[in-house]
Amino acid sequence: xxxxxxxxxxxxxxxxxxxxxxxxxxxxxxxxxxxxxxxxxxxxxxxxxxxxxxxxxxxxxxxxxxxxxxxxxxxxxxxxx
Numbered sequence: 001x002x003x004x005x006x007x008x009x010x011x012x013x014x015x016x017x018x019x020x021x022x023x024x025x026x027x028x029x030x031x032x033x034x035x036x037x038x039x040x041x042x043x044x045x046x047x048x049x050x051x052x053x054x055x056x057x058x059x060x061x062x063x064x065x066x067x068x069x070x071x072x073x074x075x076x077x078x079x080x081x
Contacts, residue, residue: 007054011041
């Protein structure tokens, strides 16, 4: 999963779930909230903040599950004649 997608999901899912719980009776306010949330997440996407948030989320999930990030490959040894 890319950091952009992870950041978008990390921000959008809690917002939409809370909105559905509290605003489900008033559909127009719910739709307005969804529209404003989309604008806010779009702004974060254009500024690159979703990548930063997504990277933090993926790091935390990796720490929680015990996965380690791929280590860089060691430098090649010089050739000996």
